[in-house]
Amino acid sequence: MSKKIKITPEVVKEHGLSEGEYQIILDRLGREPNINELGIFSVMWSEHCSYKSSRRHLGKFLTKGKRVIQGPGENAGVIDIGDNDAIIFKMESHNHPSYIEPYQGAATGVGGIMRDVFTMGARPIANMNALRFGETNHPKTRTLISGVVAGIGGYGNCVGVPTVGGETNFHKGYNGNILVNAMCVGLADQDKVFYSAAKGVGNPIFYVGSKTGRDGIHGATMASAEFDDDSEEKRPTVQVGDPFTEKLLIEACLELMETDAIIAIQDMGAAGLTSSSIEMADKGGVGIKMNLDKVPQRETGMTPYEMMLSESQERMLMVLVPGKEHLALEIFQKWELDVAEVGITTDTGRLVLTHKRKTVCDIPIAPLADDAPNLDRPHVKTPQRPVLAADDARAPDDYNAALNTLITCPDMASKRWIWEQYDRHVMADTVDSSQSGGDAAIVRIHGSNKAVAITTDCTPRYCYADPYEGGKQVVAETWRNLTCTGATPIAITDCLNFGNPERPEIMGQLVGCIDGMNEACRAFDYPVVSGNVSLYNETNGVAIPPTPAVGGVGLIEDLSIFTTLSGAQEGDTLVLVGETQGWLGSSLYGREILGHENNDDAPVYAPPPVDLTVEKTNGDYVRSLIKNRRVKAVHDLSDGGLTMSVAEMCFAAGIGAELKAAPSGVTTQGWLFGEDQARYLLAVDENSVNPVVSTAQAKGIAAQVVGKITGGRLSAAGAFDVSLSDLKDANERVLPDLMASKA
Amino acid sequence: MRTAVISFPASNCDRDAFTALHQITGREPVMIWHRETEIPADVDFVVVPGGFSYGDYLRSGAIAARSPIVQDLKAKAEKGLTIAGFCNGFQVLTEAGLLPGALMRNERLKYVCKPQSLSIVNGKSRFTSGYNGQKNVVLPIAHHDGNYFADKKTLDRLEKSGQVVFKYDENVNGSARNIAGITNAAGNVLGMMPHPERAVDPLHGGTDGIALFQSVLDTAS
Numbered sequence: 001m002s003k004k005i006k007i008t009p010e011v012v013k014e015h016g017l018s019e020g021e022y023q024i025i026l027d028r029l030g031r032e033p034n035i036n037e038l039g040i041f042s043v044m045w046s047e048h049c050s051y052k053s054s055r056r057h058l059g060k061f062l063t064k065g066k067r068v069i070q071g072p073g074e075n076a077g078v079i080d081i082g083d084n085d086a087i088i089f090k091m092e093s094h095n096h097p098s099y100i101e102p103y104q105g106a107a108t109g110v111g112g113i114m115r116d117v118f119t120m121g122a123r124p125i126a127n128m129n130a131l132r133f134g135e136t137n138h139p140k141t142r143t144l145i146s147g148v149v150a151g152i153g154g155y156g157n158c159v160g161v162p163t164v165g166g167e168t169n170f171h172k173g174y175n176g177n178i179l180v181n182a183m184c185v186g187l188a189d190q191d192k193v194f195y196s197a198a199k200g201v202g203n204p205i206f207y208v209g210s211k212t213g214r215d216g217i218h219g220a221t222m223a224s225a226e227f228d229d230d231s232e233e234k235r236p237t238v239q240v241g242d243p244f245t246e247k248l249l250i251e252a253c254l255e256l257m258e259t260d261a262i263i264a265i266q267d268m269g270a271a272g273l274t275s276s277s278i279e280m281a282d283k284g285g286v287g288i289k290m291n292l293d294k295v296p297q298r299e300t301g302m303t304p305y306e307m308m309l310s311e312s313q314e315r316m317l318m319v320l321v322p323g324k325e326h327l328a329l330e331i332f333q334k335w336e337l338d339v340a341e342v343g344i345t346t347d348t349g350r351l352v353l354t355h356k357r358k359t360v361c362d363i364p365i366a367p368l369a370d371d372a373p374n375l376d377r378p379h380v381k382t383p384q385r386p387v388l389a390a391d392d393a394r395a396p397d398d399y400n401a402a403l404n405t406l407i408t409c410p411d412m413a414s415k416r417w418i419w420e421q422y423d424r425h426v427m428a429d430t431v432d433s434s435q436s437g438g439d440a441a442i443v444r445i446h447g448s449n450k451a452v453a454i455t456t457d458c459t460p461r462y463c464y465a466d467p468y469e470g471g472k473q474v475v476a477e478t479w480r481n482l483t484c485t486g487a488t489p490i491a492i493t494d495c496l497n498f499g500n501p502e503r504p505e506i507m508g509q510l511v512g513c514i515d516g517m518n519e520a521c522r523a524f525d526y527p528v529v530s531g532n533v534s535l536y537n538e539t540n541g542v543a544i545p546p547t548p549a550v551g552g553v554g555l556i557e558d559l560s561i562f563t564t565l566s567g568a569q570e571g572d573t574l575v576l577v578g579e580t581q582g583w584l585g586s587s588l589y590g591r592e593i594l595g596h597e598n599n600d601d602a603p604v605y606a607p608p609p610v611d612l613t614v615e616k617t618n619g620d621y622v623r624s625l626i627k628n629r630r631v632k633a634v635h636d637l638s639d640g641g642l643t644m645s646v647a648e649m650c651f652a653a654g655i656g657a658e659l660k661a662a663p664s665g666v667t668t669q670g671w672l673f674g675e676d677q678a679r680y681l682l683a684v685d686e687n688s689v690n691p692v693v694s695t696a697q698a699k700g701i702a703a704q705v706v707g708k709i710t711g712g713r714l715s716a717a718g719a720f721d722v723s724l725s726d727l728k729d730a731n732e733r734v735l736p737d738l739m740a741s742k743a
Numbered sequence: 744m745r746t747a748v749i750s751f752p753a754s755n756c757d758r759d760a761f762t763a764l765h766q767i768t769g770r771e772p773v774m775i776w777h778r779e780t781e782i783p784a785d786v787d788f789v790v791v792p793g794g795f796s797y798g799d800y801l802r803s804g805a806i807a808a809r810s811p812i813v814q815d816l817k818a819k820a821e822k823g824l825t826i827a828g829f830c831n832g833f834q835v836l837t838e839a840g841l842l843p844g845a846l847m848r849n850e851r852l853k854y855v856c857k858p859q860s861l862s863i864v865n866g867k868s869r870f871t872s873g874y875n876g877q878k879n880v881v882l883p884i885a886h887h888d889g890n891y892f893a894d895k896k897t898l899d900r901l902e903k904s905g906q907v908v909f910k911y912d913e914n915v916n917g918s919a920r921n922i923a924g925i926t927n928a929a930g931n932v933l934g935m936m937p938h939p940e941r942a943v944d945p946l947h948g949g950t951d952g953i954a955l956f957q958s959v960l961d962t963a964s
Contacts, residue, residue, distance in 0.1 A: 150853075150854075157795070157885070157887075158755075158798060159755070160755020160756070160794055242798070243798065244752070244753050244797065244799075244800065245798075247752070247798075248752055335752065336752065420853075420854075420855055420857055421854045421856070422854075422856060423885040424856055425856065425883050425941045425947070426755055426756060426793075426941075427755075427759065428759040428763070428943075428944075431946045435857075444946060559946065
């Protein structure tokens with residue numbers, strides 16, 4: 001095959017390479033590439049693998065910190081949580097495959113992110129996700145929800161890693177491109193972290209895991225292009241997952257990692273054998289020679305091109321210490337996994353592949369990585385949006401109805417239908433999960449008295465209106481979520497989901513969000529340690545709202561002191577920390593009650609600004625209150641403002657609340673539904689009210705009593721008064737009704 | 744008391760069972776790999792843990808039930824060894840013929856994970872005596888194939904002989920007569936879908952699982 005296919009301009013174009021990129025290949029090789037070589041360049045230089053549109057901007061991120069052991073550039077980020085424990089984590093997108101084949105797309109997204117984590121020596125201890133679907137009445141949405149949720153559960157449940165939390169939003173902007181972002185958090189010993197650099201010459205290269213089939217060929221290229229109406233024809237490029245093999249692979253790899261046999265290890269993710277071998281060789285500064293006849297194959301007659309570009313799942317490549325091969329053989333045979341010596345590291349700096357005794361690829365490795373395109377795509381700043389004046393944000397006709405509308409809008413609806421399909425308790429270290437509806441999941445470090453708090457978040461509404469402020473807000477909200485548990489926020493991973501970067505306004509969103517996120521990371525000393533970029537989330541020229549999802553991780557050093565959303569008791573006082581002006585621009589209230597998105601020409605209003613100094617001061621204060629056991633329950637204020645925050649706290653406690661009237665200078669609707677940032681709702685014992693409020697005021701932090709936890713109704717003076725159980729029922733019914741409906 | 748936990752490929756609650764048994768008995772359980780052929784003679788109590796043995800391929804528990812160690816488990820069950828299978832362990836024990844009936848796909852065809860209230864129907868079994876008359880417990884469930892099925896005659900017999908130990912307080916998965924856990928006729932083998940090993944620490948959100956293990960410990964001593 002390699003000799004027969006002529007490299008015409010059409011073939012080059014089909015591989016997603018520009019003329020300029022092809023010219024570089026010709027220069028570096030000094031000859032025309034064969035089809036195998038072209039395929040390898042094509043996937044390595046795809047947007048998905050090379051980050052060619054985003055790389056120069058990602059370089060701005062704060063990536064270092066006193067707890068950072070490994071920042072971006074490896075399979076996942078590594079942080080120090082003390083006692084020789086390391087937390088290894090990353091979030092990654094699987095958007096394009098999940099839209100085409102929701103079950104397998106989502107399942108393999110979970111499988112892939114777990115491999116990134118255990119490749120580095122960590123046992124996965126928690127999975128999270130951030131999901132975005134189209135409107136609930138879009139004909140595809142229900143099928144996509146049920147497939148994605150079943151796929152996430154089907155994979156994670158079987159592997160035995162708890163899926164402890166996440167977020168799910170719905171918006172018409174995702175009708176043609178859903179987002180499935182999966183995050184995995186693992187635990188390793190700091191002195192047993194494994195990296196991917198294939199150091200040393202003459203070392204054996206081992207292939208372990210599943211056999212290679214024809215699935216997923218050019219998946220990375222698919223993820224680097226827009227969809228059109230024929231995208232379903234791309235179904236054969238979606239990989240098929242086998243969580244059973246993944247579980248065996250985890251156990252086998254961790255068992256082998258207990259020995260001293262491994263020099264380097266890398267999972268075969270996007271672009272499979274190609275990217276794993278090239279990345280290992282490039283980082284180690286060596287060449288690689290592989291005999292493709294040795295690759296375990298699931299199908300007969302596979303060509304070198306297919307083997308190198310296959311994205312078959314549950315496969316790893318490792319470089320072993322010579323003489324230790326028997327250890328790998330014994331362990332992988334015990335776990336009944338394929339294991340084969342497929343090659344050796346060399347000093348040539350080249351990737352040389354043989355197949356049926358012929359050389360089918362011989363290319364220098366450095367250009368694949370070093371010469372990967374690093375584009376400075378034109379970008380235009382998103383225009384400044386007008387601020388929605390308080391007087392222009394009208395009150396609802398009926399506060400009870402408005403409350404009901406918000407609590408039953410799909411974004412606010414209970415996600416029980418989703419998370420009850422995820423095993424949240426396996427491994428028996430889950431302390432808090434989606435079950436409580438809290439701000440962050442809490443997972444104990446096995447056998448210790450400490451825990452990690454984990455959250456995922458993004459408010460695309462804000463990012464669309466103002467990428468820079470929205471980017472700040474995403475990072476700030478995850479920091480706030482972790483703070484709500486009492487955890488010290490440590491670091492983040494991100495999954496930057498955007499449209500087509502070849503359009504300057506989309507590129508402007510990406511750059512704006514990155515700059516905003518970075519500013520917040522620096523303000524909180526909260527670095528980015530890993531992440532992924534997913535571009536071309538567009539269908540027929542319509543891009544998704546900018547969605548830079550962030551996964552945050554924090555440390556709870558003593559599990560005898562933490563808080564959740566639950567825990568408020570009858571008679572507790574509700575204290576609001578943070579200042580409320582009643583910001584309703586780009587708010588949930590604006591969208592759901594004022595109809596701000598009802599037509600495409602309607603003005604977009606500026607989102608709430610994030611004052612990072614105030615954010616930090618308020619958060620540090622709340623964390624100190626938790627440490628001093630001054631609070632019983634904590635919840636941040638986000639979508640839907642004070643009202644939604646109180647309602648969720650009441651749902652968790654099973655007790656109602658009475659809210660006082662808006663203070664002077666703030667409209668009632670702004671007070672109840674405004675989305676001003678840097679705010680926390682605390683349930684405080686009567687005796688703690690004065691110390692909590694007066695200490696705050698002494699520090700210049702806004703804090704005030706806003707109501708109390710009591711009875712069976714949720715009421716706000718001069719506004720709503722509803723039965724809590726009716727409200728909860730309505731909130732719980734939304735998703736089950738949607739998924740059961742026949743329409 | 745000497746305890747043991749069997750690990751099959753893709754058992755994933757084996758560590759949870761290990762941790763719970765260690766905590767409650769004060770002694771580390773023996774971990775037994777499925778290819779081994781003999782359960783050590785000094786073992787008093789064997790847990791067949793939850794998970795997805797063999798990926799639930801063919802039928803949940805079906806392949807594990809044919810593994811070498813289960814043949815010895817059957818022989819020792821005959822001789823009265825105390826055995827408990829949780830979740831996938833229950834499925835393995837029915838597939839192995841150590842317990843009657845079968846576990847089918849949940850009626851609503853979805854995986855379900857939640858804290859579940861249960862009634863203790865037989866508080867005198869060697870797995871429930873430690874509940875001291877407590878009638879209701881909350882234990883986590885997490886399964887896709889927990890829909891217990893047996894023919895009417897078998898169900899009648901199980902109920903009459905006190906072999907039904909736990910029932911769900913609601914129809915959570917379609918199980919016949921809401922059965923959540925049963926023993927064999929001799930009372931030394933228990934199978935149940937809920938996970939007592941995930942309810943042994945206040946941080947789990949409940950400790951209703953402790954008394955189950957304590958019952959076995961007390962009976963053995």
